[in-house]
Amino acid sequence: MELRQVEHFLAVTDHLSFTRAAETVGLSQSALSSSIRSLERELGGELFSRSTRRVALTVAGEALLPVARQLVNQARRAKEAVVAVSELTGGRLAVGTVQTLSSVDLPALLAGFRRAHPGVQITLVEAPTARLLDQVRAGDLHLAYLARDATPLPPDVLVVEERVEELVLITAPGHRLATAGRVVLADLHAEPFVDFQAGMGLQTVVRELCAREGLARVISCRVSQMDQLLALVGHGLGVAIVPEPVALRGGLPIARLGDPAPTRTIALVTRPPVNPAARAFLAELARTR
Known part of the structure; x- marks a missing residue:
């Protein structure tokens, strides 16, 4: 064969x-x-x-x-290992990310990598956390930014770095909580929520947060894209809990959630052995810290 x-x-x-x-x-x-x-x-x-x-x-x-x-x-x-001998004049780098990644300027990182290694083919995949994890384990992705929840990662997956993002509440302008500054989840029992589809990384984190606090949310809309979520919240179809960098990008009113503030963790993961292009990307990432 x-x-x-x-x-x-x-x-x-x-x-x-x-x-x-x-x-x-x-x-x-x-x-x-x-x-x-x-x-x-x-x-x-x-x-x-x-x-x-x-x-x-x-x-x-x-x-x-x-x-x-x-x-x-x-x-x-095997081919990528041979390419490493010629100092990355070819080869492939496949990176995955959740669509709500905002604590890392991934386009800028990939642009810097391309300038240093113009012969490497770059693939960027945007998908829910579970799918990205499967693709890392299968070898289809060399690196992926995942939204962590309480589920342990498989033992064959290595965490390269983690970044913590504060979760905040966003509302429409003129909403009763638009100028609150700080709210507790108990204040939101009567509020309709705009949420991501089940199984997506951010949705899982928010669901677990609300479950811990005993908040049974009423979901008015479920979406698959962050731009859709921001637009629906802006038009008053519900409130939403999102990472603070995403909220700032959306320009909607923000309220803090409790003290200490709830957070989510973004993890950059890989599956050893790390291919030469991925090692070069990680070196580029280290230089930007």
């Missing part, structure tokens, strides 16, 4: 179309089909069920899929 055959299998899996997969890998459809048939003969079973209308993985194909992804990731890491 050759690595290129595994890559061809993954291309068909990703697109569920031999035509689109062939375009992706730069082969004719007949050549791609021949490669897949050769792989099936070698493995002793059909990997795809084919019809004139659709392509789908067989049970054997489903079994091969995680192993195939692991093989391709291992091959990628």
Whole structure:
């Protein structure tokens, strides 16, 4: 079994179309089909069920899929290790982040890294914390900024640094709490909230905070983008609890929440061994502190 055959299998899996997969890998459809048939003969079973209308993985194909992804990731890491010998004249850096990251100027960091290492391909992924963590563990991301909650990180994930952000309440202008300056969560029982969709990093932290304080929130809207949340709060559809840097960026009235103030933790994580491009990025990060 050759690595290129595994890559061809993954291309068909990703697109569920031999035509689109062939375009992706730069082969004719007949050549791609021949490669897949050769792989099936070698493995002793059909990997795809084919019809004139659709392509789908067989049970054997489903079994091969995680192993195939692991093989391709291992091959990628081997290539990156070789690239390190030539002082990062090539290679890849994949960084993930939650969308509410504000304590780090990630675009500026990546721009500085690109100036120092113009040959490295940079990929930036924005996703919920759980998905980013899975991608770090799978080797698809080299580094990721996560919103930590009470859940322990897996033992194969290394925390590089942590940053603590104060959580504050934001309201619409003219809201009864817009000039309060400081409130306690008990004052918010009757307030509708704008919140993130369940499972996103900030939503999990805020949910745990309210549970500890015995606040049963009424959620008026759930959103998936911070700009949407800020706009809905600004139009009076509810209040929200967000990191202070995000609140300052939104320009809405801010009230502090208790003493001591509640916080959330942003963690930069990786999965050893750290690839050369990621090590260079971490060095760039250290110089900016």
